[in-house]
Amino acid sequence: MTRRTARRWLIAGTTAACVAAAALAATVENRPAVRQTDTTAAEELPLGAATLEETRTSRELAPGVTHIAIERGHRSAGDFWTVTIGLATNKAEAAELERKVRAAGYRPRRDRTAGPDPRGPLGRPLGWMVRVGRYADRAAADRAEDEITARGLPGHVQHTSEDGLATTGPWSLDVLVVDPARFRGRLRSELATGVVPGRETTSSVARRTGALAAVNAGYFVIGGEKHTPGNWVAGTDGDPAGVSVIGGELVSEAVNGRPALVVPAGNGRNTSVRRIETRITVAAADGASREVTGLNRRPGLIPNCGGVGNATPFSRPAHDYTCGNADEVIALTPAFGTSAPQGPGFQATLGADGRVTAVREGRGGPVPRLGTVLQGTGGGADWLRAHARVGAPLTVRGTVVDAGTRTPLELTPDTSVVNGGPLLLRDGKPALDPVRDGWSPQDIAGADRAGMYNDWYLRRNPRTAAGVTRDGRLLLLTVDGRRPGHSAGLSITETAEVMRGLGAVHAINLDGGGSTAMVVRDELQGHPSDPTGERPTGDTLVVLPQ
Structure with missing residues (x-):
């Protein structure tokens, strides 16, 4: 981790405007040819x-690339460690949890x-966290949790500064500002290990690519x-859990309708935040065609849901939930690596010219370096059996579509698309819609989603976000969290407010929590929240020198 020792601005109360003006004047004096960014105006x-x-x-860091480290607030005397027994979404649930707590002697x-x-x-509360104890340190709370669980109650330790309610912090944030008008390097997304399977830390990707800076990117499968x-x-x-375009190549299908960060040019020009869909088909020589339901993933597993075809239990997004589909055709490209997933079904291998070179019952085996493997299950397997003939052509086409305008995006070798969500800002205004983007607290098949919504969305966590200013500059934000006394993290609402405060008019939340990481000149900024240190992730946004 790096220490922050460069020029500092102090902002407190009514002095903010004067200090901001002084900082702006100093910047203009020192670099007369450099336009001042929204973020360096030093507004609190x-x-x-x-x-x-x-x-x-x-x-x-380079012409058009600026790193800003921000420290704000201090530890609140009113916050403390506690043991949360559960979340109640109505008074009857709360009363029942409280009865069990009292019966256990607390x-x-x-x-x-x-x-x-x-x-x-409108205005209906999500509910209440039923809790036990107020503890000055984590060790005391951990001991209480052990005792509580030994008496048959569920429990996990939390710090009240992370609840999302009023606090004094503190907060530790890092911001990268990329100005396409001055930046002469390249901005792109990079798969961990260079292929879909496997993960790699943001620090490792930065070293491997020689990046000036790097930030963790989209959601992915862990384990x-x-x-x-x-x-x-x-x-x-390592599989991206949503859309991914690397170097103009579609390597993972979208969680349809969810937002994504679209970087069409290498220097970041015209970067946008859009709701994205993908449309992938396979067509046979006789004119028959079928929807390809997935790209570079295991058949039958749709991480974060939002799939097409016969997706079950639904086709809408659901964060950190895996939907299913028993009737799939999955396309595997060289981006998946050298080995196809094994299992029942039917498989056809295509050469570089799109002609079938091999068919087999059952799935598995090598993925050709310049070809494609199509794996079918259920009705998808039946379609391949009927239309995949050795020597015959099968044409696979994939399109990335703006879900708002229904128009295809032009993909060039410079295009990168990174999955994310929820949408934070549109046209300078908050655009939060947790139900639409997959964070509904509605339980799924008995699985508790209200607790997930509270812990993930309403409470504070480490966050990574991206946004675009009105004049086209790209903002990349990371915020430390889950470290009381160092940084409380942000709720999703706070993340949207911070991005707007930094000057973004369009913004998206990216993968956060233990994945949050920013690397600047080979130094990891801040403190990862995982006890084991920096988490290997599925993909990374890298800022490369000229």
């Missing part, structure tokens, strides 16, 4: 009271959630141990 962040102290450290406490139920009606649909993310370890 919309976090906590306006009187909180804030320091900023700014450094130019005094329960109700703490309200930081936001309402997004399903409505790959689960191979059934359910309330988890299942599939191949």
